[in-house]
Amino acid sequence: MGTVFSFDVRGGEPGAVRSALDTAVAELHRLDTVFSTYREDSQLSRLARGEVGLADCDPVVAEVLELAEEAERLSGGWFSPRYAGRLDPTGIVKGWAAERAARLVWDAGATGVSVNGGGDVQVLGAAGPDRPWRVGVADPLRPGGLAAVVSSAGAPELAVATSGTAERGRHIVDPRTGGPAATDLLAVTVVAPSLTWADCWATAAFAMGSRQARAWLETLPDVETVLIPDALS
Numbered sequence: 170m171g172t173v174f175s176f177d178v179r180g181g182e183p184g185a186v187r188s189a190l191d192t193a194v195a196e197l198h199r200l201d202t203v204f205s206t207y208r209e210d211s212q213l214s215r216l217a218r219g220e221v222g223l224a225d226c227d228p229v230v231a232e233v234l235e236l237a238e239e240a241e242r243l244s245g246g247w248f249s250p251r252y253a254g255r256l257d258p259t260g261i262v263k264g265w266a267a268e269r270a271a272r273l274v275w276d277a278g279a280t281g282v283s284v285n286g287g288g289d290v291q292v293l294g295a296a297g298p299d300r301p302w303r304v305g306v307a308d309p310l311r312p313g314g315l316a317a318v319v320s321s322a323g324a325p326e327l328a329v330a331t332s333g334t335a336e337r338g339r340h341i342v343d344p345r346t347g348g349p350a351a352t353d354l355l356a357v358t359v360v361a362p363s364l365t366w367a368d369c370w371a372t373a374a375f376a377m378g379s380r381q382a383r384a385w386l387e388t389l390p391d392v393e394t395v396l397i398p399d400a401l402s
Contacts (some may be wrong), residue, residue: 170201170263172287174270179296180280189277193270195285203227204262217256230388237261240369244385247373249344264330264368266292271364289330291364292321304329306395310356317395319360330362331399332357341375350376356381358395367392 171358174197178186203210203226212226223231237250237258250258250391267286271293275282282304294303306329308316321327332341333356343350361367370389374378374382379398386394 170197170204170259170266170286171207174253174267174287175285176270176274177283177285177296178274178279178281179277179294185277186274186279189274189279193273196273197266197270200229200262200266203229204233204259206257206259213256213258232260233258233265236265236365237369238372240332240366240373243389244369244373247376251344252342253347260372261365261369264289264291264328264364264366265288268328268364272295286364289328289364289368291326291328293326295321302327306331306358307356309333309397316356316397317358324362326362328361328367330359330361330364330367330371332375341372343376350378352376352378353399354379354382354396355399356395356397359386360393360395361389362391 176190178190202208202211204213206214208214212230215221216223216226216230234250240248240249240261248260250256263286267289268283268291271282271284271291275293280292281296283290283292288307290304296302301320304319305315306317306319308314319329341350342348352375354375357371358370359367359374370386370392374386376387379396382396386392
């Protein structure tokens with residue numbers, strides 16, 4: 170997926186948790202081969218070229234495409250599983266995969282799980298007794314600095330996803346034009362229970378720009394946001 174994943178796992182029976190962790194890591198590698206847009210032989214690439222049908226692919230492909238279509242509908246088209254007319258749901262795959270990996274380990278009996286996929290984080294449970302998880306939000310204006318810290322206190326499931334310019338520049342595409350999003354934002358961070366959705370919402374909101382994003386994000390349940398404007402816009 171072109172990024173690094175890290176796990177922080179607390180509690181549970183060590184053997185069961187270790188086995189689940191190994192399974193989760195192996196599954197992330199497998200999903201990368203299924204959904205990669207850089208591998209000509211991936212199922213997604215072959216599906217996009219019309220060489221196979223959806224029924225011929227791993228069931229996870231249909232699952233992700235269904236989620237992506239729902240995100241497109243709920244965002245009014247600002248999130249899209251297509252790029253330049255080509256099928257490309259990678260905007261949802263990373264968050265979905267990280268959340269899926271976290272739940273695999275959680276279901277094995279861990280008392281706390283944190284999975285970080287390229288800076289987007291899904292946490293479940295707690296870091297320790299009376300100790301919530303704390304997730305830092307990078308400040309695009311101060312490399313190495315934090316714009317905010319999000320605590321999971323009182324939230325058994327919490328996800329933090331950021332879309333912006335800090336790591337990859339202006340890489341987010343406006344699905345209406347196919348070009349870079351002409352936004353007045355440097356970063357959008359979305360906090361929600363599910364990383365699958367937080368990742369989608371952050372991407373869509375960044376592409377919208379601050380005024381439309383604020384109005385739209387306020388309509389979503391169980392969502393909190395941090396918007397960092399571009400002072401030069």
